[in-house]
Amino acid sequence: MAKTQLNVRVDEDTARAARERAMARGMSVNRYIEELVRQDAGxxxxxxxxxxxxxxxxxxxxxxxxxxxxxxxxx
Structure with missing residues (x-):
């Protein structure tokens, strides 16, 4: 599947939380966000x-x- 770049702006606390949760799951922030959206929409x-x-x-x-x-x- 082709990838599209999506730029978003979030506050620093949200960015930190995303980084920490992605790291805890052993995945990139990109992958973490992608999975969250798929779960929410799916x-x-x-x-x-x-x-x-x-x-x-x-x-x-x-x-x-x-x-x-x-x-x-x-x-």
Missing amino acids: EVGHTFVEAAADFMKQYESVFAEEFGTEREGRR
């Missing part, structure tokens, strides 16, 4: 959202009992 994010929706569906009655059913979008 299956990991989708799986999390599905699991959260399933959780809410399973426990909807518990939340309704505790907090009531009147909330945004529900009456």
Whole structure:
């Protein structure tokens, strides 16, 4: 796959954190950022959202009992 250069500006704390986390994982900062974006855009994010929706569906009655059913979008 062809590579494209992408330049971003982040504050020094964010840059330091990226360097430290990449080093701890034994990879370059470029690779670390690339993997983060792929995870965010890919299956990991989708799986999390599905699991959260399933959780809410399973426990909807518990939340309704505790907090009531009147909330945004529900009456």
